[in-house]
Amino acid sequence: xxxxxxxxxxxxxxxxxxxxxxxxxxxxxxxxxxxxxxxxxxxxxxxxxxxxxxxxxxxxxxxxxxxxxxxxxxxxxxxxxxxxxxxxxxxxxxxxxxxxxxxxxxxxxxxxxxxxxxxxxxxxxxxxxxxxxxxxxxxxxxxxxxxxxxxxxxxxxxxxxxxxxxxxxxxxxxxxxxxxxxxxxxxxxxxxxxxxxxxxxxxxxxxxxxxxxxxxxxxxxxxxxxxxxxxxxxxxxxxxxxxxxxxxxxxxxxxxxxxxxxxxxxxxxxxxxxxxxxxxxxxxxxxxxxxxxxxxxxxxxxxxxxxxxxxxxxxxxxxxxxxxxxxxxxxxxxxxxxxxxxxxxxxxxxxxxxxxxxxxxxxxxxxxxxxxxxxxxxxxxxxxxxxxxxxxxxxxxxxxxxxxxxxxxxxxxxxxxxxxxxxxxxxxxxxxxxxxxxxxxxxxxxx
Ligand code: GLU
Numbered sequence: 341x342x343x344x345x346x347x348x349x350x351x352x353x354x355x356x357x358x359x360x361x362x363x364x365x366x367x368x369x370x371x372x373x374x375x376x377x378x379x380x381x382x383x384x385x386x387x388x389x390x391x392x393x394x395x396x397x398x399x400x401x402x403x404x405x406x407x408x409x410x411x412x413x414x415x416x417x418x419x420x421x422x423x424x425x426x427x428x429x430x431x432x433x434x435x436x437x438x439x440x441x442x443x444x445x446x447x448x449x450x451x452x453x454x455x456x457x458x459x460x461x462x463x464x465x466x467x468x469x470x471x472x473x474x475x476x477x478x479x480x481x482x483x484x485x486x487x488x489x490x491x492x493x494x495x496x497x498x499x500x501x502x503x504x505x506x507x508x509x510x511x512x513x514x515x516x517x518x519x520x521x522x523x524x525x526x527x528x529x530x531x532x533x534x535x536x537x538x539x540x541x542x543x544x545x546x547x548x549x550x551x552x553x554x555x556x557x558x559x560x561x562x563x564x565x566x567x568x569x570x571x572x573x574x575x576x577x578x579x580x581x582x583x584x585x586x587x588x589x590x591x592x593x594x595x596x597x598x599x600x601x602x603x604x605x606x607x608x609x610x611x612x613x614x615x616x617x618x619x620x621x622x623x624x625x626x627x628x629x630x631x632x633x634x635x636x637x638x639x640x641x642x643x644x645x646x647x648x649x650x651x652x653x654x655x656x657x658x659x660x661x662x663x664x665x666x667x668x669x670x671x672x673x674x675x676x677x678x679x680x681x682x683x684x685x686x687x688x689x690x691x692x693x694x695x696x697x698x699x700x701x702x703x704x705x706x707x708x709x710x711x712x713x714x715x716x717x718x719x720x721x722x723x724x725x726x727x728x729x730x731x732x733x734x735x736x737x738x739x740x741x742x743x744x745x746x747x748x749x750x751x752x753x754x755x756x757x758x759x760x761x762x763x764x765x766x767x768x769x770x771x772x773x774x775x776x777x778x779x780x781x782x783x784x785x786x787x
Contacts, residue, residue: 341370341371341374342374342377342378344382344383344388345370345374345377345388348370348388348389348392349366349367349370351389352366352392352393356441356444358441359440359441359444359445360441361441361442361444361445361663361664361688362440362441362442362444362445362448363441364445364664364688364692365445365448365449365688366392366448367692368688368692368695369392369448369452369771369775370388370392372767372768372771372772373768373771373772373775375760375761375762375768375772376756376760376772376775376776377775381783382779385782385783385787387779387782387783390782391422391775391778391779391782392448394419394420394421394422394444394447394448395420395421395422395423396419396420397417397418397419397420397440397443397444398417398418398419398420398491398494399415399416399417399440400415400416400417400490400491401413401414401415401416401490402414402415402416402468402470402483402486402487402490403486404479404482404483404485404486405482406475406479407476407478407479414468414469414470414483415438415439415468415469416466416467416468416487416490416491417438417440417443417466417467417468418443418464418465418466418491418494418495418500418502419443419444419446419447419464419465419466420447420462420464420494420500421444421447421448421450421451421462421463421464421465422451422462422463422778423462424462424778424781424782424785425454425455425460425461425462425777425778425781426454426459426460426461426462427461427462427496427497427498427499427500427501428462428463428464428499428500428501429450429454429461429462429463429464429500429501429503429533429717429720429721430446430447430450430454430463430464430465430466430502430503430717431446431450431465431466431467431502431503431504431505431508431716431717432465432466432467432468432487432502432503432504432505432508432512432516433446433465433466433467433468433505433506433507433508434467434468434470434471434472434483434506434507434508434512435467435469435470435471435506435507436469436470436471437469438467438468438469438470439469442467442663443465443466443467444465445663445687445688446465446467446505446687447463447464447465447466448463449465449687449688449709449710450463450464450465450717451463451464451778452710452770452771452774452775452778453709453710453711453713453714453717453774454714454717454721455774455777455778456710456711456714456749456752456753456770456773456774456777457714457717457718457721457745457749458745458748458749458752458777459718459721459722459745460721461501461717461720461721461724464500464501464502465505466491466502467505467507467508468483468487470483470487470507472507472628473628473629473630474628474629475628477511480511480512480515481515484512484515484516484519485515485518485519487516487519488516488519488520488523489519489523492519492520492523492524495520495531495532496528496531497528497530497531497724497727497728501530501531501532501533501720501724502516502532502533503532503533503534503716503717503720504534504580506579506662508534509534509546509580509625509626510534510535510536510541510546511626513532513533513534513535513536514535514536514539516532517529517531517532517535517539520532529727530723530724530727530728533545533720533723533724534546534720534723535723540723540726540727541723542719542720542722542723542726542732542733542738543732543733543734543735543738544719544735544738544739544742545716545719545720545723545738546580546584547583547584547587547588548584548715548716548718548719548720548738548742549580549581549584549685549713549715549716550580550581550582550583550584550585550586550587550588550660550685550715551584551585551587551588551715551739551742551743552584552712552713552714552715552716552718552719552742552745552746553581553584553585553658553660553683553685553712553713553715554568554584554585554588554589554592554594555588555715555742555743555746555747556683556707556711556712556715556746556749556750557656557658557681557683557707557712558592559746559747559750560681560683560705560707560750560766561681563705563754563764564680564705567592567593568589568592568593568594569592569593569594570593570594570595571589571593571594571595571654571655571656572594572595572597572653572654572655572656573585573589573594573595573596573597573654573655573656573658574597574598574649574650574652574653574654574656574657574658574679575596575598575599575600575649575658575659575660575685576598576599576600576605576648576649576650576658576659576660576661576665576666576686576689577599577600577601577659577660577661577662577665577685577686578599578600578601578621578624578625578632578635579625579660579661580625580716581660581685581686581713581716582596582599582621582660582661582685583618583621583622583625584715585658585660585685586599586611586612586613586617586618586621587618589613590611590612590613594655595610595611595612595613596608596611596612596613597609597611597612597652597654598649598652598654599612599621599632599635599649600632600648600649600661601630601631601632601633602630602631603630603631603632603633603645603646604632604633604643604644604645604646604647605632605643605644605647605648605649605652606632606633606635606636606641606642606643606644607641607642607643607644607649607652608635608639608641608642609641617635617639620634620635620638620639621635633645648665648670650666650670650671650673650674650677651673651677652677653677653678653679654677654679655679655680655681656679656680656681656682656683657674657679657681657682657683658683658684658685659684659685659686659689659690660685660686660689661686661689662686662687662689663686663687663688663689664688664689664690664691665686665689665690666689666690666691666694667691667694668691668693668694668697670694671690671693671694671695671697671698672697674698674704675697675698675701675703675704678703679704680703680704680705681704681705681706681707682698682704682705682706682707683706683707683712684707684708684709684712684713685709685712685713686709686713687709687713688709689709699765699767705764705766706766706767707753707766707767707770708766708767708770708771710770710771710774711749711750711753711766711767711770712746714745714746714749715742715745715746718742718745718746719738719742722738722741722742749770750766752769752770752773753766753769753770753773754766754769755769755773756768756769756770756772756773756776757769757772759772760772
């Protein structure tokens with residue numbers, strides 16, 4: 341790391357001492373891009389500071405009334421991180437753990453993820469410390485409306501385009517969009533993505549996050565002269581990302597044998613591979629109970645309370661739950677189980693030390709979420725394109741475009757690592773490729 345980058349890093353720690361997730365993702369990124377960031381131009385333009393800090397950030401109160409008539413007040417945020425290559429774009433997360441550090445970390449990851457897609461979208465993130473667990477549909481709708489009354493003035497098709505994330509699925513996007521339309525008086529469909537198919541959504545958008553991750557893994561396997569056929573995948577989470585992974589994996593001949601929740605994990609030796617099981621995952625998500633044991637009760641599979649799926653042997657480990665879910669002990673288990681591929685679905689799913697261990701293990705090939713987790717936002721950009729021309733592509737067309745985008749991300753990541761003499765290091769490669777795309781766009785546009 342050169343002196344300038346070290347200085348930027350030190351300044352950041354001083355400015356944001358209480359934002360651990362944000363500092364964690366930036367510090368990992370700076371380490372990865374160091375070989376590609378020696379150019380004097382970056383220091384002259386103070387480009388690195390401008391790339392790791394958000395352009396702006398909003399926070400607002402969200403008052404709402406529950407079904408008993410009691411008023412609650414939550415905290416909402418939107419960080420508009422970087423607009424170098426397009427309008428701000430990124431998800432909204434409703435989860436009690438949401439705070440300024442988490443939204444900044446999500447906005448940072450999103451910025452570089454979006455750049456990798458090769459599509460014209462900048463980076464953003466947002467959400468609220470609202471806990472949807474145990475809330476009725478009416479309560480969630482009222483919350484979404486109150487959230488949008490605060491957010492609407494900051495978003496729009498050419499400014500900032502939110503979508504879903506943890507706690508915000510197509511149901512919530514529907515209520516957010518309905519409120520946006522009422523308050524602005526405009527049916528501006530590409531002001532939000534992840535919409536339902538009846539009002540401007542894209543086919544495959546719900547599946548895209550998981551499909552993209554499996555497409556990325558398929559390219560890694562191909563590099564080793566292998567295919568997905570017969571592979572056993574160890575997956576965490578049971579939300580949108582895991583659901584998409586199960587479906588595309590089954591289609592391509594692999595089997596997802598675990599899912600997890602805050603309550604433990606389930607093992608399904610037959611694979612999460614039938615329509616009934618996929619539908620049940622969606623039901624579990626919308627029940628708002630946030631427990632995976634219901635799957636074991638429904639399908640008679642094993643359930644391991646309080647434990648994580650990484651103790652199960654398999655060909656690939658795919659964390660799809662949330663940030664820092666995977667610890668050093670988990671990484672040690674994955675390595676001991678001879679897992680060959682570690683592919684991130686969730687944003688920053690491993691702690692700094694866990695990721696170090698996995699990357700250092702000569703037996704494991706690793707892929708970072710900015711690359712392998714970018715399928716969702718890639719199809720969001722396709723949704724914006726379809727809205728702009730008042731058109732909609734077929735399932736097959738969108739799926740094929742997604743496959744090609746993921747493949748191009750894989751190629752760009754592998755090529756960038758190769759160009760800097762880093763060998764087959766897809767994580768450093770994806771960070772470098774994204775860094776180069778954004779820095780070039782920023783330099784071209786001046787201060
Ligand atoms: N949180 C999502 C993601 O990266 C959604 C982003 C979007 O579609 O704007 O993956």
